[in-house]
Amino acid sequence: MKSSFTSEYWAPRLLSVLRMVCGYIVLFNGWERIRENPPVVFTGATDSIEAILFWVGLACGALLLVGLFTRLVATFLFLVTALKYALFTVVYGHYPPLIFDDRLLLFCFVFLFISAAGPGQWGLDALRGRQG
Template sequence: MDVRTTSALWAPRILSVLRIVAALIFLEHGTQKIFGFPAHPNPPAISSLSGIAGFLELVGGSLLLIGLFSRPVAFLLSGEMAFAYFIAHAPKSPFPVLNGGDAAILYCFVFLYIAFAGPGPWSLDASRQRSSADYL
């Protein structure tokens, strides 16, 4: 196998790995805000901005983890992270390393990439697509 063949074979799979790992880490933010796990002694009220963000992170992270409705969910979560950056982080400092917003920026662009590139082959979306192709 040459480099192009290996890349063509593994690039979609690594896209799935990126989606799964990002979703797992993102999901933890939701569980922290909604369930207080891990280590959040005072979870926010569900009706607060932080509570709504936690709900989006919990549900959206779960859907991305399994790869269901990946494109619209990733697009929504990308917007959530852009909103979070400009509302919670940017006012503190113009430098992401100082305002704590570097993770929000990374999530924003990883999710935006997934919204356009798709979930990869290891996803329920891909499985549903293969199933519907069998009926055609």
């Protein structure tokens, strides 16, 4: 019988909790932008790219929350956050504003970790018998 105080017992469960919390944050961030007063209106070429990333981010947050296609979604979110950080670095110089710096870098590497480690024990990928 496995002891419940070992890392083999807790690692897949806590990985699932990390995945669900990150999915919730991504989903909640998009949901708040929908409910914004006044509503977010996308105009122009850069705004259309932002709108596409906004809706794709909502879908990715939902998929990450339930643990479906976890590795693919986490890899995509890693690439998007890395690209956003790189763009902010180009626009604002070597040190982007602190509001973007910490969160983007943290989520960038958390998504990289989830894409490498998989969905964890709880999620639809585990029910399907796949690891992402």
